[in-house]
Amino acid sequence: MSSRRTAPALFAGAATLLLLGSASATAAPAHADHHATLRALAAPHDLKVGTAVDVSALSDDTAYRAVAGSEFNSVTAENVMKWEVVEPTRGTYDWSQADELVDFARRHHQSVRGHTLLWHNQLPAWLTSGVADGSIDAPELRRILRDHITAEVKHFKGRIYQWDVVNEIFEEDGSYRDSLWLRTLGPSYVADAFRWAHAADPKAKLFLNDYNVEGINAKSTAYYDLAKKLRAQGVPVQGLGIQGYLDIQYGFPADVEQNLERFAALGMQTAFTEVDVRMNLPAGDTERARQADDYRRLLDACLAVRSCTSFTVWGFTDKYSWVPGTFPGQGAANILDENFVAKPAYTALADELKTTRRTGHRP
Structure with missing residues (x-):
């Protein structure tokens, strides 16, 4: 998972889940129409509705696997496409877990x-230690980055519809994050990464991605x-990924729709890429209702702007949520609870998809 919203940002009736048979049974949200999954409801909107996937849970948990395959038409690897997993030793790639997810998506007619x-x-230890001890200098680091991006994008060429190329490069005040990439290569690494990714798969849409960028802020x-600058230079920056990590103790971000619109005016796509809405525990009906409304309002903004092409929740069940391990005392951030029972947040997304019309054209 990414580093998520570590400082405060300035900013009902539940459907039930039908559990068939034993604990190893399949699971699917129960509706009057049992085919009205989120993916089915999203289809008229030309919208990808997705989830991050824990590949270990996908292998071990039948209920998890059933919901992941039925509810969503897009999946994102939670961890198994990240550098430390795919290239643990320099020049030696392990695509096995990522390939497992891509194969799952193909079988379930999902995009990735x-x-x-x-x-x-x-990042893999061989990379960070090499930069730290000086054995990897700037020209070598640039070659390593080019080789990594080229190898990964080529491996999945034609099977990935959007790539988060560069992730979390700015601080809250809009300054560049002090990372080994910036310190060693300077800000030019961003343009390089996009050019290399585009050369490896010209058809994939290439995204910047970050948290705390839902509304208009620094x-x-x-x-x-x-x-705007990179696109004017011909760099293939084609989308902004808005992670969408919210916390109900803070106000809903202002100007979300207007923020999407200004990127649309640049000719770019936008996407909500990692949505969850956490709360202090224990949570009651009031907290769950507020959570549902936050989910709904993010989706409403996406549906209001045609260039918003996908809406992805960062996991769908509290059983496997990253939140409690990162924010002690908080959790319950997903649309299904630990037992795969749908929460008001699930109903809010379903109702929003049922009742909203999209108009306009996509860039």
């Missing part, structure tokens, strides 16, 4: 979002300014 080619976290404006 690639996450992520370049980040400051979850950080999202830094991305807007960067995208």
